[in-house]
Amino acid sequence: MTEHGFVLFHTTSMAMRADRTLRKAGLPARLVPTPRQLSSDCGIAIRFELPDQELILGALSDAGVEPAQVAHLETPG
Amino acid sequence: MAEAGSPGRSGHRLSINAGRMVYEAREAVADLFGASDPLRVIFTRNATEALNLALTGLLGPGDRVVTTGVEHNAVARPLFALKHRGVSFDVAPCDRAGVLDLAALKDALRSPVRVVVINHASNVSGALAPLELISPLVHEAGALLLLDAAQTAGALPIDVGALGIDLLAFTGHKGLMGPQGTGGLVIGESADPGEIEPLTRGGTGSRSELEDQPDALPDRFESGTLNGVGIAGLGASVRSILEVGVDAIRAHDMALTQRLLEGLGDIRGVCIHGPCDPERQTATVSITFAEHVVTDIAFRLDDEFGVMTRAGLHCAPWAHRSLGTLPDGTLRLSAGFSTTIEDVDRAVEALKQVTSA
Numbered sequence: 226m227t228e229h230g231f232v233l234f235h236t237t238s239m240a241m242r243a244d245r246t247l248r249k250a251g252l253p254a255r256l257v258p259t260p261r262q263l264s265s266d267c268g269i270a271i272r273f274e275l276p277d278q279e280l281i282l283g284a285l286s287d288a289g290v291e292p293a294q295v296a297h298l299e300t301p302g
Numbered sequence: 303m304a305e306a307g308s309p310g311r312s313g314h315r316l317s318i319n320a321g322r323m324v325y326e327a328r329e330a331v332a333d334l335f336g337a338s339d340p341l342r343v344i345f346t347r348n349a350t351e352a353l354n355l356a357l358t359g360l361l362g363p364g365d366r367v368v369t370t371g372v373e374h375n376a377v378a379r380p381l382f383a384l385k386h387r388g389v390s391f392d393v394a395p396c397d398r399a400g401v402l403d404l405a406a407l408k409d410a411l412r413s414p415v416r417v418v419v420i421n422h423a424s425n426v427s428g429a430l431a432p433l434e435l436i437s438p439l440v441h442e443a444g445a446l447l448l449l450d451a452a453q454t455a456g457a458l459p460i461d462v463g464a465l466g467i468d469l470l471a472f473t474g475h476k477g478l479m480g481p482q483g484t485g486g487l488v489i490g491e492s493a494d495p496g497e498i499e500p501l502t503r504g505g506t507g508s509r510s511e512l513e514d515q516p517d518a519l520p521d522r523f524e525s526g527t528l529n530g531v532g533i534a535g536l537g538a539s540v541r542s543i544l545e546v547g548v549d550a551i552r553a554h555d556m557a558l559t560q561r562l563l564e565g566l567g568d569i570r571g572v573c574i575h576g577p578c579d580p581e582r583q584t585a586t587v588s589i590t591f592a593e594h595v596v597t598d599i600a601f602r603l604d605d606e607f608g609v610m611t612r613a614g615l616h617c618a619p620w621a622h623r624s625l626g627t628l629p630d631g632t633l634r635l636s637a638g639f640s641t642t643i644e645d646v647d648r649a650v651e652a653l654k655q656v657t658s659a
Contacts, residue, residue, distance in 0.1 A: 258314075268311065
């Protein structure tokens with residue numbers, strides 16, 4: 226089990242904006258199905274490594290991305 | 303589309319690829335129209351659906367609409383349907399070239415009005431509506447400006463903020479050179495999406511536990527599976543338009559329109575119904591004949607010369623009433639970005655031959 230950070234969104238479109246923002250910025254993060262434990266508004270979420278949290282949330286905020294929730298969770302792999 | 307699944311419905315790679323394509327198309331459309339936020343681009347099947355969404359979503363009993371004498375049935379028919387639900391509307395007349403009478407519009411705006419819906423260019427005569435003059439009048443009257451840009455999206459520079467457009471309806475398959483079955487409504491910063499009731503409600507891939515339709519954009523207005531294939535194609539075509547530049551497209555269209563108008567002017571018995579000025583119209587030109595029926599000529603142009611035109615009423619009886627071309631309608635020629643000067647010359651030559659015979 227590894228602990229990861231997750232950014233959750235209200236809509237798929239906002240998740241897509243987040244994905245595009247992070248790709249443009251060259252930040253390592255990926256779109257994954259939202260873990261059921263976190264519940265959520267939208268079926269996809271951004272998963273990131275915990276040390277990158279500040280950079281990632283900063284880049285999203287600069288791009289006007291509004292997360293529904295940011296959470297940490299232990300997941301397999 | 304082997305590399306794309308259903309957008310926004312799952313977290314696997316194919317669904318995410320599809321979601322990315324749709325989002326990139328939203329960005330391209332927002333860029334093209336100067337929209338502040340790609341999430342304010344709502345995808346629909348066509349301009350008709352976007353106009354229906356705006357009109358039926360905004361208007362209720364007691365509301366009044368002002369519109370013009372060159373509207374397409376995509377506006378006229380929803381307005382007639384709304385009339386049965388207590389919405390009233392007035393039509394500001396257009397002249398025989400399809401040009402809006404601004405003084406009449408001003409008069410119509412003296413009484414309270416909720417929405418002014420304007421055809422940016424007549425799909426029959428090509429006449430352009432002078433938005434820079436219209437939009438201040440609409441806003442002084444406290445109304446929202448809904449623009450039908452079916453004829454002009456991709457063909458003329460349109461910036462929703464600079465031109466004061468509150469809502470813009472577009473189709474993908476004309477000037478945007480995208481696939482049929484794509485279009486959308488751009489909701490400007492000046493319009494409140496919360497005031498627009500959705501046309502459809504259902505699955506959005508978001509907030510599934512909620513019984514009410516979510517308010518977040520674009521999900522409020524986009525229920526059910528999107529036309530992902532078509533929207534991906536639209537995104538690609540809009541990106542290529544952004545590369546070429548709308549100004550270059552407009553210059554091309556104007557040069558062809560000039561050539562076409564000159565050529566038509568030389569043919570005996572041809573009457574042009576429109577501004578006859580490339581500056582004041584799109585590359586759409588409507589004609590009738592002193593001695594021929596428009597549908598006969600349209601058939602012969604296609605059959606004998608491979609020149610494809612459209613004869614009749616063009617889903618716009620209001621426009622033909624303004625032009626004085628009811629009940630037969632006109633024969634419409636239109637040029638696009640892939641049309642060449644040689645194509646125009648061939649069409650003119652073909653018209654000379656079929657009208658002299």
